[in-house]
Amino acid sequence: MAAYYNEIDPYAAQWLRNLISAGHIAAGDVDERSIEDVRPDDLRGYTQCHFFAGIGVWSFALRMAGWDDSRPVWTGSCPCQPFSIAAVAHERAGFDDSRHLFPTWFDLIRECRPVVCFGEQVGSRDGLTWLDSVFDHLESESYACAAAITSAAGAGADHIRNRLYFVANSMRTGRQRHQPIERVSLAAQAPFAESRNAAARLRALMAGDYSGLLSGDEPSIAVERCRARGYGNAINARQAAIFIECADEAMTHH
Template sequence: MTAYYNEIDPYAAQWLRNLIAAGHIAPGDVDERSIVDVQPDDLKGYAQCHFFAGIAGWSYGLKLAGWDDDRRVWTGSCPCQPLSSAGKQKGHLDERHLWPAFFSLISECRPAVVFGEQVASPIGLKWMSAVRSDLEGDRYACGIASVPGFISGSPQQRQRLYWVASSNSAGRDGLKKPDQQSAAGSDLSRRDDIDGRRGSFWASAIPMEGADNTRRLLSPGIKLLADGLSEGMGRLRAYGNAIVPQVAAEVIGAFMDA
C-alpha cells in the first residue's frame, strides 16, 4: 500500500475504499479516526498521506498531474466550516479548527511536499496567514494562489486558496507565480462562459434552470434533487466538501514545473 487516507465521515471513507478498489486513486488504507488521534508512527511506510481526504480530490488530482503513486507527498484541506460564511465564523476558536493537529504531524514527520486548500474568504485569508507563518517558521517554503474552478473549465466559480509547502526549496522565489491571465483575466473566469468548457471534463454538461431561476450545468442523466433528499445527504455533503481535482492538478503541475 502506498497511500494513507484519513477521513472521519463513514460515508466518504467507504467512497474512498470504493475508489481504491476501482483503481481510480493510489492504493492504500483508510483510517476513520479523527486526525487528533493519529500519531507519527501510524504514518510510517506510506509514500502519500491524505488528511481530510473526502472523496479523494487531492489523490485524483495528483494522478491527473502525473505524480507517481510512490512519490512522497502529503495533502490536506482542513475543514472550512469555522471559516465559511455559512457558519458561525468562529475561526481559530472553533473546535473544528484542526490545523494545529495537522501542523503537528507535518512538523514531526517532515514530509518534503504538502499541498492544501482553503476557502478564499477574508477569514480564510487570515487563517492562511497563520498557516504560512507556522510553515515558514518550521523551515518550509510556502506558496499560495487564489484559483477559481473556471480555469479548468469547471462550470462553477468555487474560488479557493491553494497552497504548497516545500522543505527542499530555497525560498518562496523558487515557486512559480500563478498565471494571472489564466486565473483572473481569461474567458474561463467568467461565470457565464459556456464555450470555456470545450475540451474539458465538463464539455458534455447541459444547462438547466432551477426553481430559483439559477442556471446550473449538469451531466446528462443527472436528476435535480427533490423527493428523497435525506437519502442523498451523504453524497451532497461529500460533493460540497470536495475540491475540483482538475484545478488541484493545475496547481500540482505548476509546482512540478517549478
C-alpha cells in the first residue's frame, strides 16, 4: 500500500525520494504539483496522503509512535506564513493570504473523506484563530477534532517555538474502524523525546567535539540520534502517541 507525498519544493521533494529509498519513511510517490492542481481521483489507491510534506516528518513521527504504514491517515502541515508572527507583518495577510491553503486541502478531505487527519500550525493567537476555522470546516463534515500546543524544546531544541497540532476523526456512519495500536514504551521513545540539550550536542558533534558522547557510542551514531531528536517542527514520538491515543479513544467511544 503506497503513500502519497505532495511537496512543491524540488529540493524537499528529492529529499523525500531519498528518504523513501532509504526506508526511513513510508514507501510511495512524490507529487511536485501545487495542491491546487491535485484532484480527488489522483489520490485513489493511496493508503496514506501527506500534504505540504516537507521531508516526510509526519510519516517518520507516526512510525515512531507505532502507526503502521498500512494504516490509513492523511496529514497536512499547511503553510504558516500567513499566521506567523515571525513573518514580516506587511507580507502576511491571514485568511486573505494566497498561501492560506487549508481551504484547498479541505476540498480534498471533503471529497475523499479520510478516516483520520493530522495537521499543524503556529501556536500563536493567529494560529488559534486559524484552528477555529479549521475545526468549523471539519466538524461540518462530521469530524471530531482535538488539538494541543507543544514546544520545540520538547524535541530537544534550545528555543521555545510553540506549535499547534490537531487530529480529526471521521464520525460518519460506516467508516473504517481500527483496533487500538500497541503503545510505544517510554524507553523506546526516550532517544527521540527526552533530551533537552540535543541541539547543543548536535552542534558540538558536528564541530568535532565528541566529549558529550555516551560510553560506547560511535560519533556517527550519536549524530543521527541528535538529528532524530530535532526532527521537524517539534513533532516527537511522545506527542504523536498522545494524538493516536486520542484518535483510538474517539473511535472506541463513538
